[in-house]
Amino acid sequence: MRLSFALSFVSIFITLFNFAYAEEYIKKIEIEGLKYFPEKEFIYLIGVRENQAFIPQEITEGIKRAFLKNSFDDIVVEYKEGIMKISVKEKPLINKIEIKGNEYFTEKFFKKLLSFKKGDRLKEIELKKTQHNIENELNKRGFINCKVNIEKKVSENFADITIYINEGEPLKIKNIKWEGIFDEYIKNFLSLNAGEPFDKVMLEEFINKAKKYFIKHGLIGSEISYSFKNGELTLTIKEGRKLQLAFKGVNSLSERDLKNIVMAHFQDQVNENIIKDSINSLITFYRANGFLEVKVVSLLEQSKDEWKITYFINEGDRKFVKKIEIQTKLPREEIEKLLANKEGSPFNPEELENDRQRIEEYFKIKGYFNCKVFPPQLQEEDNSVSILFKVQEGEQVKIKNIEIKVKDNLLKAEAEEVAKTYINSPFNETTFLEMKRKIREIYLKNGYSEARIEGNYEIKNSDAYVSLKIEPGSKKYFGKSIILGNEKTKTKFIYQRLLPKEGQPYNPYTLEEERQILYKTGLFSRIDIKPQSMDSSLDLIYNFEEAPAGAFEFGFGYGEYEKAKGFAELSYINLFGMNKQIFSRVEISSLERRSYITYIDPWILKDLTFKSSLLFERMDFKNIDTKDIIYKLKRYGVSAGFEKKFFESFKAELLYEATYSKTWDVMPEVVISDQDIGELFISGIKASLIYDSRDNPFDPTKGWLAGVTSKLSSEFLGSEINFMKSSFYINKYTELTKGFVLATSLRGGWAWLYRGTDNLPISERYFLGGRDTVRGYAQNTLGPKQDNQPTGGNAFLMGNIEFRTYLGKNFSIVNFLDFGNVWKRVGDVDVSNLKYTTGAGLRYKTPVGPLRIDYGYKLNRKAGESHGEIHFSIGHAF
Numbered sequence: 001m002r003l004s005f006a007l008s009f010v011s012i013f014i015t016l017f018n019f020a021y022a023e024e025y026i027k028k029i030e031i032e033g034l035k036y037f038p039e040k041e042f043i044y045l046i047g048v049r050e051n052q053a054f055i056p057q058e059i060t061e062g063i064k065r066a067f068l069k070n071s072f073d074d075i076v077v078e079y080k081e082g083i084m085k086i087s088v089k090e091k092p093l094i095n096k097i098e099i100k101g102n103e104y105f106t107e108k109f110f111k112k113l114l115s116f117k118k119g120d121r122l123k124e125i126e127l128k129k130t131q132h133n134i135e136n137e138l139n140k141r142g143f144i145n146c147k148v149n150i151e152k153k154v155s156e157n158f159a160d161i162t163i164y165i166n167e168g169e170p171l172k173i174k175n176i177k178w179e180g181i182f183d184e185y186i187k188n189f190l191s192l193n194a195g196e197p198f199d200k201v202m203l204e205e206f207i208n209k210a211k212k213y214f215i216k217h218g219l220i221g222s223e224i225s226y227s228f229k230n231g232e233l234t235l236t237i238k239e240g241r242k243l244q245l246a247f248k249g250v251n252s253l254s255e256r257d258l259k260n261i262v263m264a265h266f267q268d269q270v271n272e273n274i275i276k277d278s279i280n281s282l283i284t285f286y287r288a289n290g291f292l293e294v295k296v297v298s299l300l301e302q303s304k305d306e307w308k309i310t311y312f313i314n315e316g317d318r319k320f321v322k323k324i325e326i327q328t329k330l331p332r333e334e335i336e337k338l339l340a341n342k343e344g345s346p347f348n349p350e351e352l353e354n355d356r357q358r359i360e361e362y363f364k365i366k367g368y369f370n371c372k373v374f375p376p377q378l379q380e381e382d383n384s385v386s387i388l389f390k391v392q393e394g395e396q397v398k399i400k401n402i403e404i405k406v407k408d409n410l411l412k413a414e415a416e417e418v419a420k421t422y423i424n425s426p427f428n429e430t431t432f433l434e435m436k437r438k439i440r441e442i443y444l445k446n447g448y449s450e451a452r453i454e455g456n457y458e459i460k461n462s463d464a465y466v467s468l469k470i471e472p473g474s475k476k477y478f479g480k481s482i483i484l485g486n487e488k489t490k491t492k493f494i495y496q497r498l499l500p501k502e503g504q505p506y507n508p509y510t511l512e513e514e515r516q517i518l519y520k521t522g523l524f525s526r527i528d529i530k531p532q533s534m535d536s537s538l539d540l541i542y543n544f545e546e547a548p549a550g551a552f553e554f555g556f557g558y559g560e561y562e563k564a565k566g567f568a569e570l571s572y573i574n575l576f577g578m579n580k581q582i583f584s585r586v587e588i589s590s591l592e593r594r595s596y597i598t599y600i601d602p603w604i605l606k607d608l609t610f611k612s613s614l615l616f617e618r619m620d621f622k623n624i625d626t627k628d629i630i631y632k633l634k635r636y637g638v639s640a641g642f643e644k645k646f647f648e649s650f651k652a653e654l655l656y657e658a659t660y661s662k663t664w665d666v667m668p669e670v671v672i673s674d675q676d677i678g679e680l681f682i683s684g685i686k687a688s689l690i691y692d693s694r695d696n697p698f699d700p701t702k703g704w705l706a707g708v709t710s711k712l713s714s715e716f717l718g719s720e721i722n723f724m725k726s727s728f729y730i731n732k733y734t735e736l737t738k739g740f741v742l743a744t745s746l747r748g749g750w751a752w753l754y755r756g757t758d759n760l761p762i763s764e765r766y767f768l769g770g771r772d773t774v775r776g777y778a779q780n781t782l783g784p785k786q787d788n789q790p791t792g793g794n795a796f797l798m799g800n801i802e803f804r805t806y807l808g809k810n811f812s813i814v815n816f817l818d819f820g821n822v823w824k825r826v827g828d829v830d831v832s833n834l835k836y837t838t839g840a841g842l843r844y845k846t847p848v849g850p851l852r853i854d855y856g857y858k859l860n861r862k863a864g865e866s867h868g869e870i871h872f873s874i875g876h877a878f
Helices: 039-047 058-068 109-110 125-142 184-187 200-215 255-263 272-289 332-336 349-365 413-422 429-445 491-497 510-519
Strands: 003-006 011-014 030-034 072-080 083-090 091-098 147-155 158-166 175-179 223-229 232-238 241-248 295-302 307-314 318-325 379-383 385-393 398-406 452-460 464-473 477-484 522-536 537-548 550-559 563-575 580-589 592-607 606-624 629-645 652-662 678-692 703-713 723-737 742-752 795-806 811-824 835-844 851-858 866-876
Touching: 003 039, 030 039, 039 058, 039 491, 058 072, 058 477, 091 109, 125 158, 184 200, 200 223, 232 318, 232 851, 241 255, 255 307, 255 510, 272 295, 272 307, 272 349, 318 332, 332 349, 349 385, 349 811, 385 629, 398 413, 398 429, 429 464, 429 510, 477 491, 491 510, 510 522, 606 652, 811 851, 811 866, 835 866
Parallel strands: 011 072, 030 083, 091 158, 175 232, 241 307, 318 385, 398 464, 477 537
Antiparallel strands: 003 011, 072 083, 147 158, 223 232, 295 307, 379 385, 452 464, 522 537, 550 563, 563 580, 580 592, 592 606, 606 629, 629 652, 652 678, 678 703, 703 723, 723 742, 742 795, 795 811, 811 835, 835 851, 851 866
């Protein structure tokens, strides 16, 4: 027996040699012709496996799925005596694209019009689409006799595409004629000249530029048209008249705002009706700002070249809301927040009815189902208005009983559990709809995607009786997942991110969870998921639109310590199509040169990220007070390890780090240990725990950032010195009121030395002072000193308190208190030795964090120290 199907202009043949399908099983699967499409994905889409019953209808549905991939010309299935043979003909891959015959336009011009590219599957429909695109574009540019022929040469599974273009002779402009009275400057916008092709694209560009020019110069009603006949291009321009606006009698509101309101009415013409509309808009604007008796009249003066409209405005007295009284037993504070009219603000009569409705809706939400709020009563006194809202609350209605009816009591117990949570709750329409939605969720999550809930309610005195009738519909199950649209991202990678669900009850919320998982990879700008019914199951068609995976960034800046500085960063987040990421960054300043490259595999194991980095840095450490170079350092580093995210805001890291450094030109005053000069190899393990619940990492207004880090360096790991360093930080951000944020930070660190190590090398010691630590002290100058040169120490403690006030227009000011110090040994720590500074700063918000300038003032400075320091940087101090 042989069955045939026609799908997407392709024949599918299934040859059957046994009629007893229910008793036949697939003992072996043989596939021929599959070269580039992954066999595992193909078998998955067909939906067959060995020792499975051979059911023709399921095989047919599987072939339909496979054809959705647009990778096959033909699929033939034959079954005989337990052996299933699948013969596949893949669409050829486009190997080469050539453009031939073009004379007037470049190859680059035509390649932009292609609807396919090298590496795509060959599709006839795309060839025809490309032919149409090219012919249409050439026609628009004056080449109306063009001919485009696309030939393909298929060899095995590859295709070479050759596009032959005969542009033909174009329609040429013999002469350009200008008609109308207009500014001669307009002619500069036209790129066409006599003797060139009649290019409609350039003409449209000219018209758009000319219209923008007219609008910019306040000309209303300008018209531009063109005609082309017998080689002559005629451009007809009717320059509009200039519109001048004047306002008389404006004392309180902004003339700029008034002009914007009026100009919105005048686009193409000026007439009496439009002027009347503009007057009504001005009156509405004034009344909304408390001018209830405003009067506006206009005077239109016109000449051949100009309209002049003068608006004479009698503002009248401005009224403010003196008092708002709401007669109710409920707290007024919550209700008053909903109103547009507020005490002390300009009175807006246009919002009175809306305010009444807001109050009534508030009471109904609270369960006062029959509440009525009467029209407000006004009492006017000179320039003030008092508003009284009388409320007839009625009794509060609560839900007394919820009756649920469903055939065969299907999931009734679960629905009743949800319903119980609403008993004795205030009843309103919103609660009624929410209840239906939550109960419907139960059925949706259990596979009843077509579930419908009909409901009604009855109010008796202060009790609400709710009745719900549920129609679950048929139960659906998850079927296969078909991945479409991905070009750079491997299909295998996407399948690995999907949740295991085939055969489980269909749950649309699972799809949203998957969508969020995939969006978090950063690889996709759009993900559409379309269920497709297949009997009792639903196949899922995922259509992806990929986001750019690579980025290049650079920037320049200035810091009080490094002076001029800059950076360049190159990143790519989809290596091998598997979301593996690589970042390369170079930073240069007058004192530092740093470069590093980082490789990240976010999916080396489930929820486990692998990270590795290579680092080179060359730094001159400078005493900014004395301008002396304290020491010079060159360091090479490597690190590798793992990161695991446990919850949305909590993660842990475990890394191996190794550094080789060379220190030279060290000032004798800061030398403490033998390792302060010369070459040093440090090898160790670093572990970190980090909690981050900030709402915005660049400019947080609420949340926490906290962490603890420990690094163990040991000779057992090849290190030349033995130590353990630990540090912590706790940052808290609180929005006290809108635009006013309290930010606090506490940080500290210490080092424990063992097995013959007496001192930390200078490259590992702690230093404080500067824009990100204790402002008011120059960079790295706080703490132990020898001959006025900072030497650093083995322990530090510091804190910061900031009040951040947003001013508007992306500007904000900061007031801060910083404290901290560094001690030579852990045993030397004494909080009575903390240094304190205070100060203020200015911020300007940018997409990568605020630009900032701070001045810190020393509160307990020593004799001879400066009073304070100015700091420049990007980003908050913490």
